[in-house]
Amino acid sequence: MQAAQITRYKQAIPAINQVPIPHVENDDVLVKIVTASINPIDLKTKDGGLKMLLPYQMPLTLGSDFAGIIVKTGAAVTQFKAGDAVYGRVQKNRIGTFAEYIAVDQGAIALKPNHLSFVEAASIPLVGLTSYQALHDVMNLQAGQKVLIQGGSGGIGTIAIQIAKWLGAYVATTTSSKNFDLVRSLGADKIIDYRTEKFQDILHDYDAVLDTRGGQTLEDAFKIIKPGGQVVSIAGLPNARFAQAYGLPLWKRLAFQFVTRRLTALEKSSQATYTFLFMNPSGPQLASLTPLFENGTLKPTIDRVIPFNQLQEALRYSHSGKATGKIILQIADPAEMGN
Missing domain, CATH: 3.40.50.720 (NAD(P)-binding Rossmann-like Domain)
Structure with a gap:
């Protein structure tokens, strides 16, 4: 699969590399990522701003939240099944949503809100x-x-x-x-x-x-x-x-x-x-917010959607601080997966 990685902190341009699809642990689901959002924490991570709190190993795949479709579940997964559309903020020690697939603990995700697109859902977690x-x-x-x-x-x-x-x-x-x-x-x-x-x-x-x-x-x-x-x-x-x-x-x-x-x-x-505040990833808490997006109490604000192969442009725009709402990476086309 393709993944956007750095091999050192302050690397100017992450490289999109071919890497193995992640291994699925018992409590994990494997998600085909459709969309991912860019957040300031991704830039801080890339530049080493969080290494006192999170000393990551290199090479490091960037990206913190996503929306996508489950393609495989671990043996202990009971809350989700293959084919479910989900969204979430992955655990801080397992980041890597700027990629085609990610393995994520079932406790960090929730079912995608009804009537929201994958673009809108990825902007939320x-x-x-x-x-x-x-x-x-x-x-x-x-x-x-x-x-x-x-x-x-x-x-x-x-x-x-x-x-x-x-x-x-x-x-x-x-x-x-x-x-x-x-x-x-x-x-x-x-x-x-x-x-x-x-x-x-x-x-x-x-x-x-x-x-x-x-x-x-x-x-x-x-x-x-x-x-x-x-x-x-x-x-x-x-x-x-x-x-x-x-x-x-x-x-x-x-x-x-x-x-x-x-x-x-x-x-x-x-x-x-x-x-x-160092936010705590939580699927159940995200699920508690889902009805507020489904009934229109809360609404996503999207600045723009940028293809995955233009990641450099997306990061540059994020760094400019000019975005109104969220910047979304389009990694896959949901129509090609029957969704």
């Missing part, structure tokens, strides 16, 4: 789970609370706004003026043009912030948070509390404690809680 876990599991966002979601027109933002509104929150977001109509249609109550305005000069007394940018933008989030509030980041630095909960060795916990001392000081001065 990583951003849907990340948004739900940030807003529901970590923040425990309640009706009437105020949340700022950075980058409302991005892959995370377009889903996070909708989930926050479903939870009953008042949602502020940042984007450029050309995307105002989009984020307003998704439910945003307050829209800030990050090119001409500073959110920290406009917002105050917010219950929560979902940071997708890191750096100075993350630090500025503490200026609008009220005492007892929460700042959750998917782009900042893991702190020592995260490292301990994740079971990292002492030297890594100390390293994270050192590099996040500025965030720790902001956390204390604002009387808020800072959480670095």
